[in-house]
Amino acid sequence: KNEVEQSPQNLTAQEGEFITINCSYSVGISALHWLQQHPGGGIVSLFMLSSGKKKHGRLIATINIQEKHSSLHITASHPRDSAVYICAVHNDMRFGAGTRLTVKP
Amino acid sequence: EADIYQTPRYLVIGTGKKITLECSQTMGHDKMYWYQQDPGMELHLIHYSYGVNSTEKGDLSSESTVSRIRTEHFPLTLESARPSHTSQYLCASSEIGAGGTQYFGPGTRLLVL
Numbered sequence: 001k002n003e004v005e006q007s008p009q010n011l012t013a014q015e016g017e018f019i020t021i022n023c024s025y026s027v028g029i030s031a032l033h034w035l036q037q038h039p040g041g042g043i044v045s046l047f048m049l050s051s052g053k054k055k056h057g058r059l060i061a062t063i064n065i066q067e068k069h070s071s072l073h074i075t076a077s078h079p080r081d082s083a084v085y086i087c088a089v090h091n092d093m094r095f096g097a098g099t100r101l102t103v104k105p
Numbered sequence: 106e107a108d109i110y111q112t113p114r115y116l117v118i119g120t121g122k123k124i125t126l127e128c129s130q131t132m133g134h135d136k137m138y139w140y141q142q143d144p145g146m147e148l149h150l151i152h153y154s155y156g157v158n159s160t161e162k163g164d165l166s167s168e169s170t171v172s173r174i175r176t177e178h179f180p181l182t183l184e185s186a187r188p189s190h191t192s193q194y195l196c197a198s199s200e201i202g203a204g205g206t207q208y209f210g211p212g213t214r215l216l217v218l
Contacts, residue, residue: 033206033207035209041142041193041195041211041212041214042209042211042212043195043197043209043212044209045206045207045208045209048206048207086147086148088148093138093140093150093153093163093164093207094164095147095148095149096147097146097147098147
């Protein structure tokens, strides 16, 4: 069993929909990252969380340390949000398999 | 915008060749990382460094080696490339300390024929 589990694996949404991607982990961590990987392969770090909630534009990330769970939310989704979203936990950097999001116009 | 660079971006090479993938960052970060990612698959940490003269192996066994002679430079070398080394290699850096935000380079796509 992977130490970092993401769900769903694939997600297709219509433009404007509210998106939620989940990440559960089984190891102790010092921080959790949400990364965005575009089709060309480039990776952008969206959030680094160790507790609570962070918001950046239409993106919101939350983490519950006790439940070992984090969620990434996208409000008013747009086709340009189409990418693979990766959860990574930081001790020795364990990665989830990623969630492939496709937002249709 | 992150100042971390990787060269080459794409490399096609024959079996048995020695190759070095370059990674440089201008942010003065102490920690640097190399990840390997096969298409559509997870990222795997293969090497990391806490600073000059520090190198550690990551989770995924790799036949590559790294060096850290200067803070800004963290090259990865394959002494004898094989088709099984075909993958994308991503370099990242972060400030020292637990959980620092990692900044990723654009990646090098390697194809070994």
